[in-house]
Amino acid sequence: MALQASVMNLPGVGIPLAESSHSPSKVLCLTEAIAMEVLADDEEYEEILEDMREECCKFGTLINVVIPRPSQIGEQISGAGKVFLEYSDTSSCANARNALNGRKFGGNTVNASYYPEEKYHNGDYGA
Template sequence: MNNFELGGLILHVGKAVIGGPLSEGMKAIDKLPPLPAGTTPPQTISTSPSVTAAAAAVKAQNAAAKIAADLAARGQTAVESVAQEENMSISASQRYSIMQKLARAESSPVVMIRNAVAPAEVDEALQDEFQEECSNYGKVNKVAVHIDSEEITENERGLVKVFVQFEDGSAAEKAKDKLDGRWFGGRRISATLFDLKKFQTGDYST
């Protein structure tokens, strides 16, 4: 998921460090005296452009003490805080699942083309036509035509979906960009990437 774009933002993902020895800069924490109980952490003012590791550690300790003081002032116990974190982890896992699905869709080698022809115009030559046309963007491994009878577009019942599986995702991305919004036989088609696993299992639902 590193460098994955979501909502216009770039995610930065790395391994979390749990336990183990502190880094050289963070070892300064061990040398700091504990804050007296009941005291309010002083505001840290930077007087130099360069912030030393010890100063950074002081800021971290002051911030932790302030959070603890705020929790105590609201009467919130550590157990309640943990419970809230558990609830947050549930929603976070759901978001991660969504991001995984988005990542799989964006890297899929399958393009779904909609509205290229009317259901009555589907014939055996349609696959060959799309095989030839899409081979301009990369090697095509498979073409499948599916009519979704539940879809109703304008005066037609049924929507034709043409699925083109390329050898790699870059060719699929190129085909999507070139075909989406293009006119084909008097019809404006739409082209989007489609989940590879769903295509391989014959699930053409969207």
């Protein structure tokens, strides 16, 4: 009985899971991976897009890579500076998250978190 009581007192036990960066999905969001000034240069942008595709397909079947960017200088756009990776399944996405989270890219430490699929498919790249 003492063992059962101690298990019940674990943090988070009995709390329902909410849709968050911890809920597995097929979409991964990378932050701190790209400097905003790189987004303005078409050539650099295309190179980074290709590098992301090449590197991130190593973790599973990669469906799409989206890197939102402003169409003109000074324009504010939701999700600018983030990288969204869409995988065919949650297992591939989890592999990518485990490999990419905390990794250095361009001198920055990448933060990789699951992103809600519905928001991604609706083009909602905000918070």
